[in-house]
Amino acid sequence: MKATDRLLASDPFDFSASAKALFRESFRENVLHHYERHEFTRKLWQRFGVHPLDLQTEDDLARAPGTMVHLFKEHEFCSVPRESLALVLTSSGTGGQKSQQFLDPESLANVKSLALSIHRSLGMASSTAYNYLCFTYDPAVAQDLGTAFTDELLTNFTGKREVYYAIQWDAKTQAFALNETGVIETLRRFEASGHPTRILGFPAFLYEVISKHDLRLKLAPDSWLQTGGGWKGKADKEIPKQEFRRFITERLGIPEANQRDMFGMVEHGIPYVDCERGNLHVPNFARVFVRSPHDLSLRPRGERGLLHYLCSYNFSYPASSLLTTDYGSLGSCDCGLGGETLILAGRAGVSKHKGCALKALELLETT
Ligand SMILES: [Zn+2]
Known part of the structure; x- marks a missing residue:
């Protein structure tokens, strides 16, 4: 059974050491899949000198190179043959800035x-x-x-x-x-x-x-x-x-x-x-990093920066590590759900x- 299937069957707000390790296993599995099939992703990771299997600890995850979100708007990044897709999701837009996501049957079910x-x-x-x-x-x-x-x-x-x-x-x-x-x-x-x-x-x-x-x-x-x-x-x-x-x-x-x-x-x-x-919670199915807009270094906890997201459920669309142009920070909530909360603060650039x-x-x- 795939690590990703085990992860998605687990409690999304379990932040125990074993639950977090399961996310990392799933993330390695997912990125390795794209690394082997999607040339841009492989070259990006090679350029940063990181291999998917290098990411063993929580700190290691922050080394995952983020693919800039605009690349997904300008190119059709897909890790499987187009005919095997079950759904192409788009958000409406103008001037070629259309966002989209490719989902094969497994990723759609996920x-x-x-x-x-x-x-x-x-x-x-x-x-x-x-x-x-x-x-x-x-x-x-x-x-x-x-x-x-x-x-x-x-x-x-x-x-x-x-x-x-x-x-x-x-x-x-x-x-x-x-x-x-x-x-x-x-x-x-x-x-x-x-x-x-x-x-x-x-x-x-x-x-x-x-x-x-x-x-x-x-x-x-x-x-x-x-x-x-x-x-x-x-x-x-x-x-x-x-x-x-x-x-x-x-x-x-x-x-x-x-x-x-x-x-x-x-x-x-x-x-x-x-x-x-009323707080947005980050589930164990994802990780969110907050980075400096100047050099992409990690911002101290609670401080604002560019949001970088990791997820592992999609095996057809290589956006597992996505660097966005949105600003935000991470916080916490005492409602009992645990984990981090996402605080959004608008979009960078003009x-x-x-x-x-x-x-x-x-x-x-x-x-
Ligand atoms: Zn809460």
Whole structure:
């Protein structure tokens, strides 16, 4: 049995010495696979004088050379023949800055299983049937978009009743548009149903609809809000997380402990999800390093720098060690889950990548 299969079957928030050793074994296995099949990755690692099997301790992991995220936007990096892929995930973008990830059947099964495992550990999976309001693209149309994939995946972690997708394809304008009237009608219908609701998607959308229409609802107990995608492009309107949580409790009746934000990148694929206190936890399925933007040296704990991510589940896409242009730092949380927490602090440089969130926010601007 592969080390990666054993890792993904283990508790994502077990940070014992043996659990951490299992991540390292899985990471070596995964990188060795890419090293043997993907020329760029092999040459990069050779240039840094590091072989995948050299990475034995936690400190060794920081020696893994990071492949710059923009290379995945400009080149189609793939370690298996294209015909063996099961899914190509993309995030919408402009000017050739499209993010994508290649998944063969094994890697697709892995990413689904690790996402379920993380959500289950955070108390977010359930056999209860929920009504869903998704502030994202209808996956029937946007099958390959990362956010649509994520939402369809998330709705499968619980039982489900009705699923309503708020960003719909308008055949007349040939573009996606937020169906605001539909959102309000749906929320009122869900409130009246007496069944619990889960709302998924971009926080800015929800905030704006509630504010604009002065909505005040009391959704059934055990309703949830699962946000993702951030406030990118609408940063001027962003309200602090804790204030946003109180606002949602007041206006929709969703308890703060049931409001969870998630951060993910299409190229990396590991979901960093809020605990009930609102901190993004790093699971044992990944490692996050914080590096100096000047010389890529490790920053002292708690200090800000460029985020460098490791993961081991994808055997078709050589992004196991991914150096990003996002700033952040690592912290901790006393909720009992353990491990490190990820604190995001924006993007480096002046070139803004237009991801799904930004694209969706542009829709808001025009409605
Ligand atoms: Zn926590």
